[in-house]
Amino acid sequence: MIPSENFASKAVREAVGSVFMHKYSEGYPFKRYYEGNYNIDDLEELAKTRAAELFSIPDDWSVNVQALSGSPANLAVYLGLLKPGDTIMGMYLPDGGHLSHGWSYEPKEKQNPAELKYEGGSRKVNVTSQFYRSVQYKTDPETQLLDYDVIEKIALDEKPKLIVTGGTAYPREIDYRRMKAIAEKAGAYYLADIAHEAGLVSAGVNASPVGIADVVTFTTHKTLRASRGAIILGRSELMKQIDRAVFPGLQGGPHNHSIAGIAVGLHEAMQPEFKVYAQQVVTNAQTLAKALAEHNFSIVSGGTDKHLVLIDLTGKGVFGRKYARALDYAGIIANMNTMPQETRPPADPSALRVGTPWITTRGLKEEHMWQIADWMNRVMEQVAGYDSELEFEDFDKRAASDKELAGIADEVRSLCKKYPLEI
Ligand SMILES: Cc1ncc(COP(=O)(O)O)c(C=O)c1O
Numbered sequence: 001m002i003p004s005e006n007f008a009s010k011a012v013r014e015a016v017g018s019v020f021m022h023k024y025s026e027g028y029p030f031k032r033y034y035e036g037n038y039n040i041d042d043l044e045e046l047a048k049t050r051a052a053e054l055f056s057i058p059d060d061w062s063v064n065v066q067a068l069s070g071s072p073a074n075l076a077v078y079l080g081l082l083k084p085g086d087t088i089m090g091m092y093l094p095d096g097g098h099l100s101h102g103w104s105y106e107p108k109e110k111q112n113p114a115e116l117k118y119e120g121g122s123r124k125v126n127v128t129s130q131f132y133r134s135v136q137y138k139t140d141p142e143t144q145l146l147d148y149d150v151i152e153k154i155a156l157d158e159k160p161k162l163i164v165t166g167g168t169a170y171p172r173e174i175d176y177r178r179m180k181a182i183a184e185k186a187g188a189y190y191l192a193d194i195a196h197e198a199g200l201v202s203a204g205v206n207a208s209p210v211g212i213a214d215v216v217t218f219t220t221h222k223t224l225r226a227s228r229g230a231i232i233l234g235r236s237e238l239m240k241q242i243d244r245a246v247f248p249g250l251q252g253g254p255h256n257h258s259i260a261g262i263a264v265g266l267h268e269a270m271q272p273e274f275k276v277y278a279q280q281v282v283t284n285a286q287t288l289a290k291a292l293a294e295h296n297f298s299i300v301s302g303g304t305d306k307h308l309v310l311i312d313l314t315g316k317g318v319f320g321r322k323y324a325r326a327l328d329y330a331g332i333i334a335n336m337n338t339m340p341q342e343t344r345p346p347a348d349p350s351a352l353r354v355g356t357p358w359i360t361t362r363g364l365k366e367e368h369m370w371q372i373a374d375w376m377n378r379v380m381e382q383v384a385g386y387d388s389e390l391e392f393e394d395f396d397k398r399a400a401s402d403k404e405l406a407g408i409a410d411e412v413r414s415l416c417k418k419y420p421l422e423i
Contacts, residue, residue, distance in 0.1 A: 001334045001372075003196065003308035003355020004168065006225045007362075007421050008265060015264045016227045021257035026247065028066075040256050047259050050266035051231050054202050058211045062239045064232040065262060066246050066254040070195045070219035071100040073230035073246075074164070075128065077215050080245035081189050081238060082161050084131050089160035089188070091146075092118045092136040094338035094346070096170035096310070098193065099126045102134025113141065113341045116150045135160065139170075144301040144340045146170075148178045155186035165209075166193030169337050169353050171304035176209035189214045189238070195230075197306050199223030199357070202269050203278030206306060214238055223281060223307050223357050225274075226265020229258040277360060281307045284356040287366040291373030297380075300339050300351065308355040312339055318383050321348045322395050326383045329405040330375060331412030348392075362419040371415070375408050 008016075020043065026033040029041040029048075048063040057063065067073035078088065090101025097103070106121035118136040120129055128134065135158050140147040146165075155163060163183045165174050176192055183190035192209035198218035200206040209216050215234035220226040232242055247254070268274060282305070289299045289309045300310035313319050318326070320336030327334055338344075339351035354376075359368070382404045386395060399405055 001332060001354045001356070001359060003353060003357065004219075004222050005355075006199075006222060006357040008221070008225055008227060008261065009268060010422050012225075012227050012261045012264045012268070015260035016257050018257060018260055020260040021255075023256050024253040025256060026253050028243065028247070034253075043256065043260055043263060044254070047263040047266065050263060050270070051233065054266050054270055055208065055210050055216075055233055057233055060236050061211070061233055062236045064239065064243055064246055065229070065259050066251070067217075067230040067232060068251060068255060068258075069228060070098075070193070070217065070230050072250055073217040073219075073232050074098075074100040074191070074193060076242055076245040076250055077191050077217060077232065077234075078128060078132060078162065079249050080242035081215075082132060085133060086161040087133045087135060087158055088128065088162045088164060089135050089137065089155060089158060090164040091167050091170065092138040094342040094349075095139045095144075095340045096167040097136065098166065098168050098195070100128050101164045101167075101193070102126070102128045102132060102136065104129035104134065113343075116140075116147070117154050139340045141341055145172055146174065148175060148182065151179070152182045152185065155182050155188065159186055160188045162189045162191055164191040164193055166195060168196065169308065169310050169339075169351075171301055171306055171308050171310055173207055173305045174209075176207065176212045180212050180214075183214075191215045191217065193217050195219040196222050196308070198231075199225055199269060199274075200278050200282060200306060203275040205275070205278045205282055215242065220262045220265060223278065224265060224269060225277075225357070225361065226269070227258050227261025229255065229262050231262070280365065281356050281360045283366060284360050284364065284369050285309055287369040288354065288356065288373060291370045292376065295373055295377035295380075297373075297377075307357050308353060310337060310339055311352045311354070312350060313352060314350050316380055316384065317388060318380060318386075319344060319348060319350055320352050321392060322383065322399075323352055323380065325392075325396055326379050326399045326402075326405060327352075327376065329399045329402065329409065330379045331409035331416075332372070332375060332379070362416070362421055364415075364419055368415065375412065378408055379405060 091097030192213035337353040
């Protein structure tokens, strides 16, 4: 139930394991630095055409399918459009933003949670904060939602060269038109990173930034359910520089086997069944949020518009790290996560993140979400009874031999057997 994961079809996996793996093809279709690329050229063109069609790009937009993954795709956009030292403005990571949006930490002064701007710290853990100056916007402390008036104020004060939206743990839709208007006022490029929700956007279940933002990046292996990789869509005049940033700026030969898997996955995403799937992903996540709330779990922002649910565990006494491990012993794989107004360290944060893309691929529906919420609640009730002072290692040992958790794992296993994955 990790929201960034999914399980690709056999056809996608066969494409990834195909002979396309072996070929070097530095360059772009019909302009390669290696011979013998006729089939690779056709493959890359096919992937690009399918991406253009699936995401309905305007005539003056174009596509790059070569970036190796989401972070390199974002870096290629920065490298293509910015100069080292330029300011980028993204969402504060603990509130749900991504590392590749300029993350650094350990600010000089202790952070004031009420301060809605974050100027970074000395530990430039992501390359994007080493090469660029980064300022970040936070979510509103009350609503846990983006506050566009605050974002606009920060943008006008800071005059970033690029504003990026999107994140790993923001459960709500983003107002792309408003963000584009803010970027325009500030004189910035607008990059919409839809790594998580690309499949939902392609199916029309979430709104699309294509044609609104200047550039859109996304990974192909999350809700989109293709192979691992990334796609960049953007205004053609900018894509020239971005293409050059991908190759030769950041990489040599593209991973053609991944591009093959992406082409197959894009074809699958064009089928009517995928729209039904994407809608079910969201319905399942919304049902799960509701069912968890009925068990008195506090849901960040009160719900979700997407495929993920962020659970604030502060009222439960067992935080993300321990709870995620206990769930693992009960057969439910999720991940610990930070949340808005986080006060705990990233290695032991306050929240848990769960998602529905993979379990929906199995065929699970609303009724199963109630069952999963019930299991999650049983796990919480069980481990809340442990000594709260237990160190993580001792907690882990106790959970590993806990018969109640093992019993839940048996129940999970029998549900999964009824809804097998296509192997
Ligand atoms: C919003 C966002 N952007 C970029 C990425 C980076 O993708 P990758 O892990 O493929 O580098 C992720 C990954 O989770 C993400 O959530």
